[in-house]
Amino acid sequence: METVLDWLRPDWFFDLSVVGDDYNRARYLNGLWMTVKLSVICILLSLGIGILGAAIQGAKSRALRVSVGFFVAFFRNTPPLVQLYFFYFAIGTILRITGENGLPQPLVSSFGWAIISLSLFAGALNIEIFRSGVEAVPKATIEAAEALGYTRLQIYRYIVLPLALRISMSALGTNLVNLVKTTTLAYAIAVPELLYVAAQIWSEDLNVREMMNVLLLSYVGIVAVLVWVLHRWEKALRFPGYGG
Amino acid sequence: MKKAVTPEQIKGHLPVLLPTRKLMLSDIPLHDRLFNIWTAGALLIAFLASAIGPSFAQAGAGPARSIITILLDWTPSIAKAFGFNVLISIFAMAIGTVLGVGLGVLQVSPRAVIRRPAWLVTQFFRNSPWLVLLFYCILLIPFKITLFGVTIPFPGWIKAVIGLSLPVMAYMSEYMRGAINSIPTGQWESAQSLGFTRGQTMRDIILPQTIKRVLPPWMNLYAVLTMATPLVSIVGVSEVMSLTRAALSAEGRVDLLIPMYLYILCWFFIYCYPISTLTGRLERRYSVKL
Numbered sequence: 266m267e268t269v270l271d272w273l274r275p276d277w278f279f280d281l282s283v284v285g286d287d288y289n290r291a292r293y294l295n296g297l298w299m300t301v302k303l304s305v306i307c308i309l310l311s312l313g314i315g316i317l318g319a320a321i322q323g324a325k326s327r328a329l330r331v332s333v334g335f336f337v338a339f340f341r342n343t344p345p346l347v348q349l350y351f352f353y354f355a356i357g358t359i360l361r362i363t364g365e366n367g368l369p370q371p372l373v374s375s376f377g378w379a380i381i382s383l384s385l386f387a388g389a390l391n392i393e394i395f396r397s398g399v400e401a402v403p404k405a406t407i408e409a410a411e412a413l414g415y416t417r418l419q420i421y422r423y424i425v426l427p428l429a430l431r432i433s434m435s436a437l438g439t440n441l442v443n444l445v446k447t448t449t450l451a452y453a454i455a456v457p458e459l460l461y462v463a464a465q466i467w468s469e470d471l472n473v474r475e476m477m478n479v480l481l482l483s484y485v486g487i488v489a490v491l492v493w494v495l496h497r498w499e500k501a502l503r504f505p506g507y508g509g
Numbered sequence: 510m511k512k513a514v515t516p517e518q519i520k521g522h523l524p525v526l527l528p529t530r531k532l533m534l535s536d537i538p539l540h541d542r543l544f545n546i547w548t549a550g551a552l553l554i555a556f557l558a559s560a561i562g563p564s565f566a567q568a569g570a571g572p573a574r575s576i577i578t579i580l581l582d583w584t585p586s587i588a589k590a591f592g593f594n595v596l597i598s599i600f601a602m603a604i605g606t607v608l609g610v611g612l613g614v615l616q617v618s619p620r621a622v623i624r625r626p627a628w629l630v631t632q633f634f635r636n637s638p639w640l641v642l643l644f645y646c647i648l649l650i651p652f653k654i655t656l657f658g659v660t661i662p663f664p665g666w667i668k669a670v671i672g673l674s675l676p677v678m679a680y681m682s683e684y685m686r687g688a689i690n691s692i693p694t695g696q697w698e699s700a701q702s703l704g705f706t707r708g709q710t711m712r713d714i715i716l717p718q719t720i721k722r723v724l725p726p727w728m729n730l731y732a733v734l735t736m737a738t739p740l741v742s743i744v745g746v747s748e749v750m751s752l753t754r755a756a757l758s759a760e761g762r763v764d765l766l767i768p769m770y771l772y773i774l775c776w777f778f779i780y781c782y783p784i785s786t787l788t789g790r791l792e793r794r795y796s797v798k799l
Contacts, residue, residue, distance in 0.1 A: 335552060342781040343774045344736040346743075347750065351770040354757075358766055446638040453743050460641060473648050481637050481645065488636040 296462030315391025398433030609681020646672030
């Protein structure tokens with residue numbers, strides 16, 4: 266019983282070395298910046314992969330469609346952590362160049378691998394999301410565009426994509442929030458992001474509870490900002506006559 | 510399926526909506542027939558073989574064992590460790606589902622005192638990273654709790670199960686809220702007019718109807734949870750990922766790295782792909798036709 270009471274002690278939030286100590290604060294802010302950087306780059310890349318993949322899935326060539334389908338199925342149904350390990354430990358070990366001092370050096374840093382791996386994972390999910398958005402675009406709209414003399418690329422660029430983006434907005438939001446949460450995996454390959462930095466601080470200062478709470482609140486805060494941005498974007502993109 | 514309307518069917522009238530026909534194998538487009546789980550499996554094996562193949566050339570040179578022999582040697586241990594992952598996912602899913610359904614019902618309570626905290630708990634656990642919640646549970650739950658003279662031990666893997674069940678609970682709660690809200694209000698009103706209390710309405714009328722709507726996302730959540738189980742290796746609970754890394758350092762061969770990781774990826778793929786295919790099929794069947 267005592268352990269339970271001790272565990273529920275109310276002074277968790279009051280002993281914050283992150284705020285008080287300059288060194289720890291600088292480290293924490295660096296970690297926060299790294300997480301934000303990782304999230305933003307991965308979001309942009311995964312959106313790019315999603316748009317490109319959905320465009321290819323609408324292509325005429327069956328080989329292209331099947332290979333994109335295979336990519337999506339594989340990345341959707343395997344654990345992101347194992348994918349990250351596969352990229353970092355398996356491919357990263359082989360991809361080495363000789364550095365200036367004559368020793369083999371990794372070609373891509375752990376930060377680079379985290380970006381590649383997470384972008385591919387989220388990108389595969391985005392392809393699926395955009396594809397269902399593209400499929401929901403009314404056929405008559407595309408036929409109308411064809412009748413007006415648009416080429417296939419122009420139809421995708423000016424008609425299908427803007428409509429599909431708006432249709433798949435809510436599913437996209439969920440996936441991007443998930444992507445930000447998945448950036449914590451970069452901890453496993455020692456990218457100095459928020460979780461990694463927090464783990465360093467709590468193992469040096471032995472303030473696990475405080476750092477844990479700070480960490481949870483930080484992530485909820487980052488996600489809240491992202492949700493707010495997505496909400497604003499959704500509102501700006503909304504077209505009249507659909508939805509509420 | 511879009512079928513061409515023949516001139517005989519029209520005969521000068523306006524085209525009419527034809528009655529739906531039972532789906533035949535020949536109706537399925539060729540690329541869907543070509544690209545299914547069997548061909549995906551075959552492609553996967555081919556992919557694996559192409560990754561392993563080049564290393565055969567090197568393996569033939571010395572007395573070293575071939576990659577395939579090594580993989581086969583490790584297969585029983587990997588299967589056992591993977592079984593443990595499945596066990597963790599089943600336990601976490603069971604706990605998370607029970608708690609999540611309860612929380613979801615609380616979220617639609619007419620009393621704001623109950624509804625608001627339930628909403629807050631759901632949002633909090635839904636928006637925090639799985640790994641952070643895992644760390645939270647592993648580091649902050651004591652290894653044993655003595656309650657009223659009874660000592661309950663908490664080994665690492667049980668703490669990991671609790672840590673994984675928290676986000677499951679939150680997602681489940683959101684699905685339940687959505688499903689309950691999607692039941693027409695008429696159901697509530699007619700139950701009320703028949704003299705059902707709110708609890709009876711919920712239990713006997715509303716909840717049974719939500720099962721159909723919650724089933725596809727629930728299955729998808731299970732697949733996501735299974736793919737999250739390797740995370741417990743980061744917090745020091747041994748499972749298939751830690752075994753793989755131990756196996757790799759025991760063998761100490763660079764050419765084994767890619768095949769081994771691909772092999773583990775395949776294990777997860779073979780377990781999760783049928784679930785997600787089935788989920789997609791159920792989703793299409795239950796989806797609201799516009």
